[in-house]
Amino acid sequence: MKNYTSISDIDDLEGIIREARSLKVKNPESRVGTGKTLGMLFFNPSLRTRLSTEKAAKLLGMEVMVMNVGTDGWALEFEDGAVMNSDKAEHVREAAAVLSQYCDIIAVRAFPGLKDREKDESEQVLNSFKKYASVPVVNLESATGHPLQALADAITIQENNMVKRPKVVLSWAPHPKALPQSVANSFVEMMQRLEVDLVITNPEGYDLAPNIRKDTKVEHDQEKAFEDADFVYVKNWSSYENYGQVLNVQKNWTVDQAKLKNSNNAKVMHCLPVRRNVVIADDVLDSENSIVIQQANNRTFAAQVVLKRILECTK
Numbered sequence: 553m554k555n556y557t558s559i560s561d562i563d564d565l566e567g568i569i570r571e572a573r574s575l576k577v578k579n580p581e582s583r584v585g586t587g588k589t590l591g592m593l594f595f596n597p598s599l600r601t602r603l604s605t606e607k608a609a610k611l612l613g614m615e616v617m618v619m620n621v622g623t624d625g626w627a628l629e630f631e632d633g634a635v636m637n638s639d640k641a642e643h644v645r646e647a648a649a650v651l652s653q654y655c656d657i658i659a660v661r662a663f664p665g666l667k668d669r670e671k672d673e674s675e676q677v678l679n680s681f682k683k684y685a686s687v688p689v690v691n692l693e694s695a696t697g698h699p700l701q702a703l704a705d706a707i708t709i710q711e712n713n714m715v716k717r718p719k720v721v722l723s724w725a726p727h728p729k730a731l732p733q734s735v736a737n738s739f740v741e742m743m744q745r746l747e748v749d750l751v752i753t754n755p756e757g758y759d760l761a762p763n764i765r766k767d768t769k770v771e772h773d774q775e776k777a778f779e780d781a782d783f784v785y786v787k788n789w790s791s792y793e794n795y796g797q798v799l800n801v802q803k804n805w806t807v808d809q810a811k812l813k814n815s816n817n818a819k820v821m822h823c824l825p826v827r828r829n830v831v832i833a834d835d836v837l838d839s840e841n842s843i844v845i846q847q848a849n850n851r852t853f854a855a856q857v858v859l860k861r862i863l864e865c866t867k
């Protein structure tokens with residue numbers, strides 16, 4: 553694997569999930585990351601991504617450097633040909649080239665602005681690092697995707713699945729802030745590659761991008777969507793159609809136990825952080841049905857297998 557910026561960078565999905573699961577059981581003796589450095593750049597906050605990726609790198613023997621570039625670094629310019637006489641002190645051309653001398657892999661978190669759809673879809677930050685770095689680049693959640701999360705989600709579903717072809721429902725839920733579509737996008741793309749029946753449920757006005765949904769069923773009635781579900785993946789996202797907006801929704805979309813009564817005793821997932829009793833009710837998060845903690849643990853093994861494959865490719 554040369555980079556991991558979207559799940560299309562995975563060619564043997566079954567193999568990568570199998571390897572992640574075996575890394576979870578037993579860490580290999582030979583450490584492919586010895587003498588190598590991972591540099592992680594955060595333009596936005598993080599708990600899981602930051603610590604699970606650091607842990608994964610260390611399990612492989614790597615050194616890790618982390619920088620909150622959004623707050624601690626020079627403000628970066630990404631436009632080509634910019635006359636930099638305002639607030640931006642450094643161009644990504646120099647920043648990425650310099651970092652490539654310090655690091656063997658560069659990982660970047662950069663959320664969307666949620667104001668300009670075309671700009672967000674151009675993945676300017678991630679793609680600039682990819683273009684101007686001379687080392688592999690890993691996506692730690694970008695404007696449109698969160699592929700490390702989606703890989704951890706796939707591992708978690710496989711670990712908990714009891715049936716041949718599970719029904720997996722991605723449910724929109726309310727949130728006071730405008731959030732990226734990134735987690736939902738990568739989850740949908742991942743599920744489309746697995747042996748599952750995927751249904752997306754969201755209020756009118758919250759349909760994900762057509763190039764993500766493809767022919768995946770969208771059910772606007774949440775309780776109907778939950779019928780016979782084996783997995784319910786809950787996530788808020790802001791509107792794609794009214795780009796970046798939080799729309800007025802009439803019905804209550806918070807996921808609680810009552811809504812899950814006609815599911816197949818569904819396991820409930822969320823990438824975290826989750827706002828209790830807004831996105832998911834306490835009675836679900838504190839029940840046996842919730843697998844969110846196990847899901848977060850799998851972030852380590854998703855990151856480990858990705859870093860391992862990149863290191864093996866550049867050896």
Ligand SMILES: NCCC[C@H](NC(=O)CCC(=O)O)C(=O)O
Pocket residue numbers: 693698729731732734735788823824825827
């Ligand atoms: N990486 C996991 C989710 C990150 C982000 N959530 C958030 O920003 C939630 C913040 C809050 O609840 O205030 C998102 O939805 O993409």
Ligand SMILES: NC(=O)OP(=O)(O)O
Pocket residue numbers: 597598599600601602693701823824825
């Ligand atoms: N799920 C996830 O990416 O969590 P953080 O935002 O805390 O990294």
